[in-house]
Amino acid sequence: MLFTLVIHAAPHSLLGSTAYNAYQFAQCLLQEGHSIHRLFFYGEGVHNLNAQAITPQGEFDLPAAWQALITQYQLDSVVCIAAALRRGVLDDNEQRRHQTAQRALANNLLDGSELSGLGQLIDATAHSDRTITFA
Amino acid sequence: MTLHIVSQNNPLALKNCLAVAAADDALMFINDGVYALATHAALAKRPLIYALEEDIKARGLTLSQTVNRIHYRQFVALSCEYNPVQSWY
Numbered sequence A: 001m002l003f004t005l006v007i008h009a010a011p012h013s014l015l016g017s018t019a020y021n022a023y024q025f026a027q028c029l030l031q032e033g034h035s036i037h038r039l040f041f042y043g044e045g046v047h048n049l050n051a052q053a054i055t056p057q058g059e060f061d062l063p064a065a066w067q068a069l070i071t072q073y074q075l076d077s078v079v080c081i082a083a084a085l086r087r088g089v090l091d092d093n094e095q096r097r098h099q100t101a102q103r104a105l106a107n108n109l110l111d112g113s114e115l116s117g118l119g120q121l122i123d124a125t126a127h128s129d130r131t132i133t134f135a
Numbered sequence B: 001m002t003l004h005i006v007s008q009n010n011p012l013a014l015k016n017c018l019a020v021a022a023a024d025d026a027l028m029f030i031n032d033g034v035y036a037l038a039t040h041a042a043l044a045k046r047p048l049i050y051a052l053e054e055d056i057k058a059r060g061l062t063l064s065q066t067v068n069r070i071h072y073r074q075f076v077a078l079s080c081e082y083n084p085v086q087s088w089y
Helices: A018-031 A043-049 A062-072 A081-086 A092-098 A119-127 B011-020 B031-039 B041-045 B053-058 B072-081
Strands: A002-007 A035-041 A077-080 A113-116 A130-134 B003-006 B026-029 B049-052 B068-070 B085-088
Touching (some): A002 A018, A002 A119, A018 A035, A018 A062, A035 A119, A043 A062, A043 A077, A043 A081, A077 A081, A081 A092, A081 A113, A130 B072, A130 B085, B003 B031, B026 B031, B026 B072, B031 B041, B031 B049, B031 B053
Parallel strands (some): A002 A035, A002 A130, A077 A113, B003 B026, B003 B085, B026 B049
16 A cells, blocks of 8 residues: 655654654555655654754664665655755755855755655645555 | 544544544554543543554553554554544644
Protein backbone atom coordinates (compact mmCIF):
# COMPACT_ATOMS: atom_id res chain seq x y z
CA MET A 1 0.00 0.00 0.00
CA LEU A 2 1.18 3.53 -0.81
CA PHE A 3 1.50 5.94 2.12
CA THR A 4 2.10 9.65 2.56
CA LEU A 5 3.19 10.79 6.02
CA VAL A 6 2.68 14.37 7.19
CA ILE A 7 4.97 15.32 10.08
CA HIS A 8 3.91 18.34 12.16
CA ALA A 9 6.12 17.84 15.23
CA ALA A 10 9.68 18.99 15.88
CA PRO A 11 12.17 16.32 16.99
CA HIS A 12 13.34 18.05 20.18
CA SER A 13 11.80 15.86 22.85
CA LEU A 14 11.68 12.29 21.67
CA LEU A 15 8.96 10.91 23.93
CA GLY A 16 6.77 13.99 23.75
CA SER A 17 7.17 14.36 20.01
CA THR A 18 5.17 12.47 17.40
CA ALA A 19 8.08 13.02 14.99
CA TYR A 20 9.68 9.94 16.55
CA ASN A 21 6.37 8.05 16.21
CA ALA A 22 6.29 9.05 12.54
CA TYR A 23 9.86 7.87 12.01
CA GLN A 24 9.18 4.49 13.61
CA PHE A 25 5.93 4.14 11.65
CA ALA A 26 7.77 4.92 8.39
CA GLN A 27 10.54 2.45 9.16
CA CYS A 28 8.05 -0.26 10.07
CA LEU A 29 5.80 0.16 7.02
CA LEU A 30 8.82 -0.01 4.69
CA GLN A 31 10.02 -3.18 6.43
CA GLU A 32 6.53 -4.63 6.00
CA GLY A 33 6.80 -4.18 2.22
CA HIS A 34 4.63 -1.07 1.86
CA SER A 35 5.85 2.09 0.10
CA ILE A 36 6.04 5.79 0.85
CA HIS A 37 4.91 8.15 -1.90
CA ARG A 38 6.07 11.21 0.00
CA LEU A 39 7.14 12.50 3.40
CA PHE A 40 5.79 16.00 3.96
CA PHE A 41 7.29 18.06 6.79
CA TYR A 42 5.02 20.88 7.85
CA GLY A 43 5.01 23.58 10.56
CA GLU A 44 7.36 22.73 13.44
CA GLY A 45 8.11 19.47 11.59
CA VAL A 46 10.63 21.31 9.39
CA HIS A 47 13.11 21.14 12.30
CA ASN A 48 13.49 17.42 11.53
CA LEU A 49 15.61 18.31 8.49
CA ASN A 50 17.74 21.10 9.94
CA ALA A 51 21.39 20.13 9.42
CA GLN A 52 22.45 22.71 12.01
CA ALA A 53 20.55 21.10 14.89
CA ILE A 54 23.00 19.23 17.10
CA THR A 55 21.64 16.29 19.09
CA PRO A 56 23.32 15.83 22.49
CA GLN A 57 25.63 12.84 22.84
CA GLY A 58 23.82 9.70 23.94
CA GLU A 59 20.44 10.82 22.55
CA PHE A 60 18.82 9.38 19.44
CA ASP A 61 19.67 11.67 16.51
CA LEU A 62 16.31 11.93 14.74
CA PRO A 63 17.38 14.30 11.91
CA ALA A 64 20.26 11.94 11.05
CA ALA A 65 17.87 8.97 11.22
CA TRP A 66 15.40 10.63 8.84
CA GLN A 67 18.19 11.43 6.42
CA ALA A 68 19.47 7.85 6.51
CA LEU A 69 15.96 6.46 5.91
CA ILE A 70 15.36 8.90 3.03
CA THR A 71 18.68 7.91 1.44
CA GLN A 72 18.29 4.17 2.01
CA TYR A 73 14.82 3.97 0.44
CA GLN A 74 15.24 6.90 -1.99
CA LEU A 75 12.18 8.56 -0.45
CA ASP A 76 10.57 11.70 -1.83
CA SER A 77 10.90 14.11 1.10
CA VAL A 78 9.33 17.56 0.87
CA VAL A 79 9.63 20.35 3.42
CA CYS A 80 7.02 23.12 3.36
CA ILE A 81 8.92 26.14 2.03
CA ALA A 82 6.95 28.80 3.93
CA ALA A 83 7.27 26.93 7.24
CA ALA A 84 10.96 26.25 6.61
CA LEU A 85 11.96 29.86 5.77
CA ARG A 86 10.26 31.17 8.92
CA ARG A 87 12.26 28.70 11.01
CA GLY A 88 15.59 29.24 9.30
CA VAL A 89 15.75 26.00 7.31
CA LEU A 90 17.12 27.02 3.91
CA ASP A 91 18.26 25.21 0.80
CA ASP A 92 20.94 26.48 -1.54
CA ASN A 93 18.55 28.67 -3.60
CA GLU A 94 16.86 30.30 -0.62
CA GLN A 95 20.16 30.87 1.15
CA ARG A 96 21.46 32.77 -1.87
CA ARG A 97 18.17 34.61 -2.38
CA HIS A 98 17.96 35.96 1.18
CA GLN A 99 21.62 36.44 2.07
CA THR A 100 22.85 40.04 2.17
CA ALA A 101 26.15 41.68 3.04
CA GLN A 102 24.77 42.34 6.54
CA ARG A 103 23.23 38.93 7.04
CA ALA A 104 25.14 35.68 6.59
CA LEU A 105 22.84 32.67 6.14
CA ALA A 106 23.53 28.94 6.10
CA ASN A 107 22.31 26.42 3.58
CA ASN A 108 21.12 23.98 6.22
CA LEU A 109 18.50 21.71 4.68
CA LEU A 110 19.70 18.13 5.06
CA ASP A 111 20.60 16.47 1.74
CA GLY A 112 17.91 14.25 0.24
CA SER A 113 14.98 16.62 0.91
CA GLU A 114 13.64 19.61 -0.99
CA LEU A 115 11.73 22.77 -0.13
CA SER A 116 8.41 23.06 -1.93
CA GLY A 117 4.82 24.18 -1.53
CA LEU A 118 1.55 22.79 -0.22
CA GLY A 119 0.66 21.70 -3.75
CA GLN A 120 3.04 18.79 -3.12
CA LEU A 121 0.90 17.75 -0.15
CA ILE A 122 -2.32 17.89 -2.21
CA ASP A 123 -0.63 15.89 -4.96
CA ALA A 124 0.64 13.35 -2.43
CA THR A 125 -2.78 12.78 -0.83
CA ALA A 126 -4.32 12.38 -4.30
CA HIS A 127 -1.77 9.73 -5.30
CA SER A 128 -1.53 7.76 -2.04
CA ASP A 129 -3.77 5.05 -0.61
CA ARG A 130 -3.34 6.51 2.88
CA THR A 131 -2.23 9.85 4.27
CA ILE A 132 -1.25 9.67 7.93
CA THR A 133 -0.76 12.87 9.90
CA PHE A 134 1.53 12.89 12.95
CA ALA A 135 0.55 16.01 14.88
CA MET B 1 -14.62 2.74 8.69
CA THR B 2 -12.25 5.33 10.06
CA LEU B 3 -9.12 4.94 12.14
CA HIS B 4 -8.90 7.89 14.53
CA ILE B 5 -5.44 8.77 15.85
CA VAL B 6 -5.22 10.67 19.14
CA SER B 7 -1.64 11.80 19.76
CA GLN B 8 -1.95 14.61 22.30
CA ASN B 9 -3.26 14.88 25.84
CA ASN B 10 -5.80 17.42 24.66
CA PRO B 11 -9.36 17.10 26.08
CA LEU B 12 -10.93 19.17 23.30
CA ALA B 13 -9.35 17.07 20.52
CA LEU B 14 -10.57 13.91 22.26
CA LYS B 15 -14.06 15.34 22.70
CA ASN B 16 -14.24 16.23 19.00
CA CYS B 17 -13.00 12.78 18.07
CA LEU B 18 -15.59 10.98 20.22
CA ALA B 19 -18.33 13.26 18.88
CA VAL B 20 -17.89 11.96 15.34
CA ALA B 21 -16.45 8.44 15.82
CA ALA B 22 -18.92 5.78 14.69
CA ALA B 23 -19.43 2.60 16.74
CA ASP B 24 -17.43 0.49 14.26
CA ASP B 25 -14.55 2.99 13.96
CA ALA B 26 -11.24 2.20 15.67
CA LEU B 27 -9.40 4.59 18.00
CA MET B 28 -5.61 4.55 18.09
CA PHE B 29 -3.84 6.30 20.99
CA ILE B 30 -0.19 7.21 20.60
CA ASN B 31 2.33 9.47 22.33
CA ASP B 32 0.74 11.74 25.01
CA GLY B 33 -2.68 10.68 23.69
CA VAL B 34 -2.39 7.51 25.82
CA TYR B 35 -2.97 9.60 28.98
CA ALA B 36 -6.63 9.88 27.93
CA LEU B 37 -6.98 6.13 28.47
CA ALA B 38 -5.94 6.52 32.10
CA THR B 39 -8.26 9.45 32.80
CA HIS B 40 -11.41 8.72 30.74
CA ALA B 41 -13.13 5.69 32.22
CA ALA B 42 -15.83 5.86 29.50
CA LEU B 43 -13.24 4.94 26.86
CA ALA B 44 -12.75 1.54 28.48
CA LYS B 45 -16.36 0.62 27.65
CA ARG B 46 -15.77 1.19 23.93
CA PRO B 47 -14.58 -1.65 21.68
CA LEU B 48 -11.78 -1.18 19.13
CA ILE B 49 -9.45 0.82 21.34
CA TYR B 50 -5.77 0.47 20.49
CA ALA B 51 -2.67 2.05 22.00
CA LEU B 52 1.07 1.81 21.37
CA GLU B 53 2.59 -0.44 24.00
CA GLU B 54 5.88 1.46 24.13
CA ASP B 55 4.14 4.82 24.62
CA ILE B 56 2.07 3.38 27.51
CA LYS B 57 5.20 1.92 29.11
CA ALA B 58 7.19 5.15 28.67
CA ARG B 59 4.55 6.96 30.72
CA GLY B 60 4.24 4.26 33.39
CA LEU B 61 0.48 3.83 32.95
CA THR B 62 -1.65 0.94 34.14
CA LEU B 63 -4.60 0.58 31.80
CA SER B 64 -7.84 -1.34 31.59
CA GLN B 65 -7.84 -4.82 30.03
CA THR B 66 -10.06 -3.64 27.17
CA VAL B 67 -7.27 -1.58 25.62
CA ASN B 68 -5.46 -3.48 22.86
CA ARG B 69 -1.75 -2.83 23.41
CA ILE B 70 -0.05 -3.01 20.05
CA HIS B 71 3.27 -2.38 18.30
CA TYR B 72 4.08 -0.52 15.09
CA ARG B 73 3.48 -3.59 12.88
CA GLN B 74 -0.13 -3.75 14.03
CA PHE B 75 -0.46 0.04 13.82
CA VAL B 76 0.59 -0.17 10.15
CA ALA B 77 -1.86 -3.06 9.61
CA LEU B 78 -4.71 -1.03 11.16
CA SER B 79 -3.98 1.93 8.92
CA CYS B 80 -4.26 -0.41 5.90
CA GLU B 81 -7.47 -2.01 7.19
CA TYR B 82 -9.26 1.27 7.91
CA ASN B 83 -9.87 4.14 5.50
CA PRO B 84 -9.65 7.07 6.01
CA VAL B 85 -7.17 7.64 8.82
CA GLN B 86 -7.97 10.81 10.77
CA SER B 87 -5.62 12.47 13.27
CA TRP B 88 -6.99 14.69 16.05
CA TYR B 89 -5.02 17.62 17.43
